[in-house]
Amino acid sequence: MAWAGNQTLISHFVLLGLFTHTPLHLLLFSIIMVMFLVALSGNGLMILVINVDSRLHSPMYFFLSWLSLMDLMLISTIVPRMATDFLLGRGSISFTGCGLQILFFLTLLGDECFLLAFMAYDRYVAISNPLRYSVVMNRRVCWLMVGGSWLFGLVDGLIQAVFTLRFPYCGSQEIDHFFCEVPAVLKLACADTSLYETMIYVCCVLMLLLPFSVISTSYLQILVAVLRMHSAKGRRKAFATCSSHMAVVTLFYGAAMITYMQPQIYHSSKQDKVVSAFYTMITPMLNPLIYSLRNKEVTGALRKLMGRCPCSGEQG
Numbered sequence: 001m002a003w004a005g006n007q008t009l010i011s012h013f014v015l016l017g018l019f020t021h022t023p024l025h026l027l028l029f030s031i032i033m034v035m036f037l038v039a040l041s042g043n044g045l046m047i048l049v050i051n052v053d054s055r056l057h058s059p060m061y062f063f064l065s066w067l068s069l070m071d072l073m074l075i076s077t078i079v080p081r082m083a084t085d086f087l088l089g090r091g092s093i094s095f096t097g098c099g100l101q102i103l104f105f106l107t108l109l110g111d112e113c114f115l116l117a118f119m120a121y122d123r124y125v126a127i128s129n130p131l132r133y134s135v136v137m138n139r140r141v142c143w144l145m146v147g148g149s150w151l152f153g154l155v156d157g158l159i160q161a162v163f164t165l166r167f168p169y170c171g172s173q174e175i176d177h178f179f180c181e182v183p184a185v186l187k188l189a190c191a192d193t194s195l196y197e198t199m200i201y202v203c204c205v206l207m208l209l210l211p212f213s214v215i216s217t218s219y220l221q222i223l224v225a226v227l228r229m230h231s232a233k234g235r236r237k238a239f240a241t242c243s244s245h246m247a248v249v250t251l252f253y254g255a256a257m258i259t260y261m262q263p264q265i266y267h268s269s270k271q272d273k274v275v276s277a278f279y280t281m282i283t284p285m286l287n288p289l290i291y292s293l294r295n296k297e298v299t300g301a302l303r304k305l306m307g308r309c310p311c312s313g314e315q316g
Contacts, residue, residue, distance in 0.1 A: 014093075015085055029086060039072070039285040039288075043072040044068075046288045047065050050068075052305060055301060067112065067287060070112045070115065071283070073104075077101065077105050078178070081093075103157045103161040105180075109153070114152050115149045121218050128221055152207070156207055160200065167186070168189065169189055172188055182200065183272065200260060201261060205261075209257075219245070245290065248290050251283060255275045
């Protein structure tokens, strides 16, 4: 403990978690763990298949492999710690540990925000300008997009982690959340955080609204191109793909916007926990299903990979 005037500064936080030990919450905890395993296996499999099969070495699958890696890391930053706290019945986390969790989480969240925008632009170029696709989306451009995503995410994560933990915390140690999320941590600060909250809002306009605007514009242009298709079957397929993509993207960005762009006075602990579960657990599980496993090229590559596996019982 440290002292600030007549107030005692706390040296660690206590995460209250997502569940209590009731039968219903035990069931929900089991469902979360199944989702975690599905997300790990689904995203891990996508990374393996895309890197092993040369037919999937194109910009679209290059971005999908990075999305899977980000999702795998994002859910691993949150769920194992939450599960350990629940099973051991304690949720103590040091200032340093809390800061690192904020850093990793916001870095990965920011990475994914920008990567999803670049993926939407990639699909726009592929559908609207297929003849110039290989020129516009060359290898160097793809690496710059991925590198830019990581850079923007890291800068955002560093800024928010450093500034959040610079506030004095001298009241309750209990964070009514299942991980160190900035709005939940700021509730415990014994200082005026209004200026910092304004800064967070500005950051979120750049990290959330700007990429979401790019995605919406890209898919609108794709929709226009799809409507011009002569093939009814092609239109149905494109509509089905785009609608599923937009559903997951809207879920991801919408939940993040509610958490980071809504004024503190409108936040409630129960709402924050439920909303946070969408972009920390649900979308990392859904992304490999929506973006990859429904894709015929990916499922074909997956079957080919399974055929090579000695445990499949097939003879080479």
